[in-house]
Amino acid sequence: MTRNIYLSSIFFLTFYLAIAQDFSINGLVIDENNAPVVLANVILMGEDGEFIKGTVTNDQGGYEIKSVSSGSYRIVASYIANTVESDLFTITDTIEIAPLVLTSSQELDEVVVTQHKPKLEQLADRHIFNIENTSISDSDIWDVLKRTPGVMVMNNRLYVNGSSKVNIMINGKLVNLPEEDVINLLSGSSASNVQSIEVITSPPAKYSAEGGLLIDIKMKKNLVAGYNGAVFNKYTQGVLPKHTVGTDHFFKGKMIDFTTNYSFSHNRNWTRYTDVTTFFENGQENELWTAEQKSITKEKSHNLNLFLDIQLNDKNIISLSSTSSFSPDRITEYTSTTDIENNNEVLTARLKGLNILNDDTFNSSNYLDWVHKLNDDGAEISTNAHFTYYDSKDNQELNNDIVEGFTENTSENTLNLKSDQIINLFSAQTDLTLPLSEQSTFETGLRFANINSEASILQTGFDDNVDSINPTGSGIFNYDEQIYAGYISFSNNWDKWKLNAGLRGEYTDTKGDLDVLSLSNSNSYFDLFPNLSMSYTKDKNAFMLKYYRRITRARYSSINPFQYYLSANSIFEGNPNLKPAYRSYVEVDYVFDKDYKFALFTSIKSDEQVQQFIQDNTTNTLKAQYVNLETNYNFGADVSVSKYLTSYWYFYFLASHYYNQNSFVDLESDAVIENSIWTTYIRANNYFTLLKDESLYADMAFTYISPYVKGNASFRSYSKLGINFRKTFWNKDASVSVGVEDIFNTGNTYSTRNYLDQNNSTSTRPENRLFVLGFRYKFGNTKIRDNSKSKHTDENKRL
Template identity: 65%
Template sequence: MIRNFFTTLLFSLIVSLTYSQDFEITGLVLDEYKKPMVLVNVLLLTQEGDFIKGTVTNDNGFYQFSGIKEGTYQIVASYIENTVESQLIQVSKETEIETLVLNSAQQLDEVVVTQKKPILEHMADRHVFNIENTALSDNDIWSVLKRTPGVMVMNNKLLVNGSSNVNIMINGKRVNLPEEDIMNLLSGNSAGNVESIEVITSPPAKYSAEGGLLINIKMKKNLVSGYNGSVFNRYTQGVLPKHTLGMDHFFKGKKLDFSTNYSFSHNRDWTRYTDITNFFNNGQPSETWRAEQKSIVNKKSHTLNLFLDIQLDEKNTISLTSNSSYSPNGIDDYTSETEIEDTNGVTTALLAGLNISNKDVLNTAYYLDWVHKLNEKGAELSFNTHFTYYDYRINQELNNDFVEGESEFITEDTFNITSNQIINLYSAQTDLTQPFGEHSTMETGLRYASINSEASIVQSGFDQNTERVGLTESGIFNYDEKIYAGYISLNNSWENWKLNVGLRAEYTETKGELNTESIANTNSYMNWFPTMALSYTINKNAFYLKSYRRITRPRYNTINPFQYYLSANSIIEGNPNLKPAYSDYVQFDYVYDKAYKLVLFAGKKSNEQSQQVFQDNTTNIIRTQYINLESNNYYGVDASVSKDITSFWNLFLLISHYYDKDSFTDLNSNTIVENSIWTTHTRATNSFTFLNDKSLYADLTYIHFSPRISGNTKYASYGKLGLSLRKTLWNKAASISLAVEDIFNDGGIKGTRNYLDQSNSTYSRWENRLFIAGFRYKFGNTKIRDNYKRKNTEEGRRL
């Protein structure tokens, strides 16, 4: 079946090369003296003014756009302060438009040439949040994501459309980091070089079917030849201080484009938890355990990103990319004090715990891309390969003191853990883009991925006569996975219609083997993943219909069969029997005047992987384990507005109301339990630009959630308010920023689990109220910049 599938795709590649119906637009830009103008920013727009492509003029003032479909367009040329627009042009053949004439430009110390964009743009399969020239651009990327429309951050995890299965991409390349490290990476990178954030709500078939939805962080690119760079410094004060400093460098030659950014961050993160558990004996309440816990994480991180584009000739370009993160000698200090009471409220015992962990984490990824233009009509063949190495090492020592009643009888228990996980990821993909007929472009490709994970653990110290969950004292768990994939998609565009349809197939083989067991866990499965995005625009009205099917394979750290103790009665464990999860989603949008939006949506998930908390009434232990939910069904409606209220005030307002129902199996009784609720999410963001030179920006954001659910947990409502200010200085060569997050410190989250023999709650308080100060200075040749980055590619991650 796999051979037949790849044969069909290969046949499609060959046949599609014989078709091509797209056209080329060429022209000249001269000054008033009829002399060629060099490095003029030239934009190709639709009839409605939407951006399609951009380029610059060469030494002869010449520009060209290739692979253009039949339709009506407009050309806009900009240089320094001057702009000229062409008449509307109808393209149905090779077109040379009338010469554009720009007046001589005055000399300025610094100019940023941009196309005016709305802060939020709606498209058929995504929406784009443009953050340039806002108060957010001096923040770190993680802080910007918190304020991005359509993105939520709960418990330091990203959610899109209510789903936590979110993959991060930078310039179209997946970031291969575990969820807990994503925040650290993005917190250490400045948003000053971010052009926009794309929230892809209907991923095309070209992208891996793995995971949920996609967030693509598009970085800026230096357009003018020469060098420029910047340095930045950001200080954050919560309960504990945090500090990040870094630098960015850009260089562009005739055939070479290079950029790099490095940052060092020293974060001290403080979190408090209150756990209250009512344990049962023979179905009757027996004891109440009240635990006050505090976590202090002291972590130093180095991040380094490299981007290199080399144009070999007019038809061939290669790109090299590297993303690396290194966090040595991290220290987690976790303390707990637990009071145990009987049913009469009398204290019968006390438990004090100290858990100290030392961590070293290295993640480094390398990408090689090659793009070959097959002809001048837009056909191209590309190949990319990727390798990631991930190394996570931890040494943990857990000490517990037991005090029983008033007798001062004290016992000590010490537990030691040494564990390590090494993961190697490799993938290769080839893609063909081929114009097909007058209104369509076909994309097709093949992909192979190989993953190897080796996890080891050595545990010792606990009294084995004490009744506890069974431990693996030492073991090695090997996991291998291979994925074979292929896709084909067709992108169609008519006068008012756009239709993107695609089909992706993925065949997966897995093998998990624990050295203490004689039987390996093997599995193989083949799945099909259709995608569709349809749009229709007429006058000020736009209609969108999208649907997709996705898969979420288990993360490698979640399938390790080992158990880790947080305290004497609290453990975290993996689940080697986790199944892949599937998600089906459909959404209908109506947008009026590019500002007012109404969305109807519905989704269904099966085997969703979720980290859940269960109490074991026999051993009085709290178990945090990844399980597969039986099902998750949700549907609802969103209403939003994104509009310039005045010339200096932009408003984004969202109200989302939806029904959510989770079905899961209780670990103790194997009973299927349902948890459901109606939830309302509200977000309001006000962006302001002040002063005559538009050098002062402000951003005010409020977020509120009504009660909601996740698996077996119901969360209480909460809200928070944040304010950001940014002032540019010295002709925009420098900027300072100030921000306060969660001004009223209302961002703590309480979760409860009350059903069958479960009665427990967790109240988590992070450092939500933060004061942030930042400074950025740009230097070098900064006179012209564009608003777009190179062609995007992708690669998967499931660390």
């Protein structure tokens, strides 16, 4: 009975929406001889110059723009180097406007983009950072994320709202890659193709509850027919040089929209570390181990992205997407020198280590989307199928030599390691979108995901009988996971109120098998994940509320139960018993005049997964292991400003002050330890558009964070200052960019772990100060640019 009522309701809504009234605009584009102009670009623009939608003319020079609401508009038509614009007209019903005549005397330059979008748009569930016409649009996407308001990058890890659980999407599609490979992909992808960065701070129920917040990278699409492309080159000099070269291609026809970009990166990365550890014996300080380490990575990476949209008819669109990366024969040389001193500061031993790691990594994520429009009012059914294949093969040789003195906890060894991890991910999702009225929309959907990970390891050559150190000789660990999910979501847009509320349910079934000990670990659980975002706007005042609950399941590399050496006294160990982590977040915002924002927030986490360094005083080793924290919560306030101070100067400033408390279990004593602190985070970005022809762009970014905590570690404060310039020429078809990152080289991190019998510190000094030089040249149909705006529009309204 319930099922029949539901189906009847869906049928009634679908029938009602199918017969709903909509408006269309029809017209012709002809030349001076009254001949039809085929495949002319036709753009519908609002009264203030805002782009609404676009199409192309048919074989008779006709065009039709559907689903247009009542209001005042203009039509701009262009072909090759000519353009024509209609007078302003008002639509209250389906209308046919007078033919537009293209003449050779008109220049296409009249529809070149000149609008200054707000660099930052504040919405209830997200904020949107528009990067077009800025100095950073010639850099790579990873560099753009470093400058995106609301995003923080520390030690090559993204943070949003204090959470490191951040997922990357491209055009709404999740990038299924480990963190390190995501960096490689984004570092090799030009930001010139990026229209905006959407930081989704309250993910709707439509998205998977997995992970934390979302960063959606919106790529540009050709709004008009034709072909254009670009070549780009980026050179970066730190301690070692890095180089990226690539090409982009865009094609739009009557039914097909195709984009592809390829890049090749040859990078050499350099990082220095210093680990200082005071080991204890019988509760007293015994030895001081100081390890000076250097890591040099040389890699060649290929990145290929493909996006294809096929308009089968007015009701059906098929999209194919593929994101692939291949890094063959990446080599990391990890050298270390460890000095061991007694309590009298006398050197008793010195160790030297050389760790050479070779790895090949291949990843390919492929998507198939089908969207069927039920009517012209927005009702549609969409289906997405996704498959990712990931393969990482490692070969490692570690040599440990005692060059001076002797210590009972070390010996001279040569360790050989081979490991391989293959991951297959498949998912399918179907969504139904039903507009209930002009203001309200209902969404529902189902999703299934299957994940299989197979990790194998083979280690030989290490002859050490020290207790509690047991590097895995060989083993195979299989991990399978199935997720069944469904959601409902409702949104409403009144005159002053906006609301989005949803509920998602996910059932998860996992099983892990380790062949060495014939161990099997299974787990099944069901969880609900509500979300809510709402806003109220009156005059220049806006009030916003957001709430969500999310889950973070264990990363596949972190659950592999293998133990292996990184250096003479440093061990990595996975944890197959990691539990899923949960996070609940609440934020209340007040925004004045769209530019000034004050926010109060709180976040409560349970079983957060972190990698902690723990010293073993029996074996004089440092162990890096993933654990679940007992609790982790924070609360605080943000104050931010984002506005044009002048017509050429856009300014963004954020000051955040929050309290963060972590509690964890000491593995030796089982005592619960609390680690907490008040932290201040400051971010200031300045974007300048200079020269009369607006061909010079500059940006200056400053970041500061006071001391903060993470798990069992406490970190010192650090800051960064960077500046970039971009100059366009050749009618803006070419551009050169130059910049310096971390000018004063103050972006290094220093952490300590000092409690009970733990007393160690780590200083990390990567290549922060970088000189960057880039070049980009566009060709093809570049005269009409994405999101074109008419020059005559009042610039004061384009904010």
